[in-house]
Amino acid sequence: MRRLLIRPGAIGDCIAALPAMEHLATDHTEAWVPSVVVPLIGFAERVRGLATTGIELVGVGDLEIPAKVRAELQGFDSIVSWYGANRPEFREAIASLGIACEFHQALPGADYRGHAVDFFARQVGTAIGQQPRIALEPWPARDSVVMHPFSGSGKKNWPQARYRELAARLDCAVEWTAGPEDEWPDAKRFDNLKELAGWIAGARLFIGNDSGIAHLAAATGIPTLVLFGPSSPQVWRPQGRQVTTLAASSLDQLSVDTVLAAVNRLLRSP
Structure with missing residues (x-):
């Protein structure tokens, strides 16, 4: 057929x-x-x-x-x-x-x-509780955290200054990724989502807003931390083996200390 x-x-x-x-x-x-x-x-x-x-x-x-x-x-x-x-x-x-x-x-x-x-x-008519799967060609493992500080809506974005502060307070390397229209001078950009997924999968942890790239990261199986504001994590939480969400009615209410504590817990996890 x-x-x-x-x-x-x-x-x-x-x-x-x-x-x-x-x-x-x-x-x-x-x-x-x-x-x-x-x-x-x-x-x-x-x-x-x-x-x-x-x-x-x-x-x-x-x-x-x-x-x-x-x-x-x-x-x-x-x-x-x-x-x-x-x-x-x-x-x-x-x-x-x-x-x-x-x-x-x-x-x-x-x-x-x-x-x-x-x-x-x-x-x-298929089973619920499934996780999206993406066939990967992973990059070599890196001792780094990938951050994607963008999404399809400004209302869903944690303030960029807080991403910068979070990166400065981490004890490991931070790599940034952004889309073609996003302004972030030191970001790594990919034209192909499968290649981006492979690169993300080589890192220790992904941090980002409620975005398509967060769903992509979760589908690779990498530990993923997603920051939610106006959208519902109950409906749109990325599905993967190791996904953590932090939610606030307004992302301005989500402090760097709160996110840093969650990041450190994830980095300490086996």
Whole structure:
């Protein structure tokens, strides 16, 4: 069976959905995901960046599905999409192809109180309590702590001055990582998330905000400390073997002393 999985979303959303997507994989699976996530998909026979597929042209007003996109979609026996689930015109256009199709909400609702990984798992009928997995090519082990002081929203960021103070008070080397648009002069940057994951996995500990990179770090299995502000760790706590969270209604309330104590506990752990 040729199956197409269509998964939009931010990095953390897509990582949280990995166990659900893996459960759906067949011997001939193609995945359409955001281009930045493409390197993380190891279970599909073929992976494409969403922006290259033309899927955004499906179900737009009275327009017909473009012939090239229609032909590609009709090459599948089954389509499972987290894209367009809230758009009746998209669902109708896909259904008109005569292919078995399922649509799932791309994110948990505001009143959901479980974990996002379990939310996606239940959608497709697989076991809850799973941890996202990423196939790694780890770098050599380093006696360092990696910090990522950014996220997709300024409200989710612990103040940068406190990250600097924390780094100055640690007794080990600190390495920084940042995205292409983030301003941090001494940060290490990667164009490929799988390469970033391998580099992170070589460190002793990862520290960061509630971000896609924190989900990436947790999925590598490295000890991970995540600082939460307005978002819910109950829903969005990164899943991994060694994840610790600190939460405050406002991240300004989270002191360097509190974070440093948590870091030292993690560094002392076997």
